[in-house]
Amino acid sequence: MPTTSQPLRKLGFLTIGLFDGADPRPGHESTLDVIELGEQLGFDSAWVRHRHLQYGISSPVAVLAAASQRTSRIELGTAVIPLGWENPLRLAEDLATVDILSGGRLNPGVSVGPPMHYDQVKQALYPDTADAEDFGYDRVRRLLDFVCGEPAAGFSGTEGFEVFSDRVEPHSPGLADRMWYGGGSLRSARWAGENGMNLLTSSVVKAEESEDFAEIQLSHIRAFRSHHPDGERARVSQGLVVIPTDTASAEQRARYEEYARKRTPRTATPQGPARMMFAPDLVGTSSEIAERLYAHAAFREVDEVAFALPFTFEHQDYVQILTDMATRLGPALGWSPSD
Known part of the structure; x- marks a missing residue:
């Protein structure tokens, strides 16, 4: 086994949480x-995707609130919440x-x-301010400021029987250090580094x-760390779709391979006007x-991952995977399960 990568320190997974609209x-x-x-298996983290007006998790914060009461150790993440749908102050409270x-x-x-399909949804989402909304990095900066405890109001103190705070409450002091940016471009990677966030690569x-996926992802990681106050110690988590078949049945293996085969053509060249590489x-x-991971240039730069589960598989498939x-x-990558 190649030893060009450091041992994997944190192993996580990501799920979209599909459901039947009728039930x-x-x-x-x-x-x-x-x-x-x-x-139970010792994973360090579990992450959920965010899907609006689809049959996937539309409210990951609510789902993770429920998960927090069923678990005691595993870290719980969102990958990612698109802030175009959110009010930063209200999200900071949640x-x-x-x-x-x-x-x-x-x-x-x-x-x-x-937001995706903005022209079709903007009247429902922002009926009075659709053309004035700012969907840039300032929206993240506002969220970070509120999470850090910066003032959200110009008043505080007691008014009658009620007591008011000028910051978002409750305040969770360590949360700011656990804020991640999901970036897919050099500009986003640099911005996340300059603003002291952690970086999720997907x-x-x-x-x-470049048109080589690993090279592109590697350039993002290095750009992020070169602009981050923590430099090489800045946290990066890599997310790839990974489907191990060690204990899969023959039927499962065939289905997994067919799933990947159908998705392979989109990985050959950049897709669409935005030139996205998969x-x-x-x-x-x-x-x-x-x-294959040890041969992946970007994987060799990280020590934590959140492997993505395929979208459309059955519950028993996820258990096996x-x-x-x-x-x-995990052990083949040098990782040890958490107690």
Whole structure:
């Protein structure tokens, strides 16, 4: 086994939390069960995606509030909350509340940009201010300031029987250090570093200086750290779709391989006007996947990951994949499960 990468320090996973629109509870319960299983298997973190007006988790903070009461150790993250849908002050209140309830385990990941299909949704989302909304980095900066405890109002003190604070309450002092930015471009990587955030890299990046996915992701990691106050110690988590098949049945292996095969064409060249590059899904035994990861230029720069679970698989598939990740792939990467 190659030894060009440092041992993996933190192993996490990411799920989209699909559900049936006619009966949404089982899908949400399945997501919570998967997070509980992750803790039992020793994973360091569990992350949930954010999907608005779709059949995936639309309120990850609420889901993670529930998860915080079913778990005691595993870190809980969002990858990512698109801030174009959010009011930073209200989101800061929700994040701090869940962080308090979880005992300081929340890792909020956020991103900027206009909401998806904005022209179709803006009248429902911002009926009076749609053309005036700012979807840039200032929206993240406002959220960070509120999380850090900067003033949110020009008054505080007692008014009648009520006591008011001039900052977001509850205040969770350690939360600011666990704020992540989900970046797919050099500009985002630099901004996240300059603003002292942690960086989430995913299976989608913008082809700017190269059309080689690993090279692009590596350039983002290095740009981020070169602009971060912590330099090489700045935290980066890599997210790729990883599907170990060690204990999979023949039917599962065939289905996993077909899933990856259908998605492979989009990984060959940049996609769309934004020139987005997609990473190939990694399917195979844990030994095979470890070999491919050790050969991945960006993976060799990180010591924590949040491997993405495929979108459309069944609950029992996730159980098998997570179990193989924790018991076979993680150890092959030098990782040890948390107690």
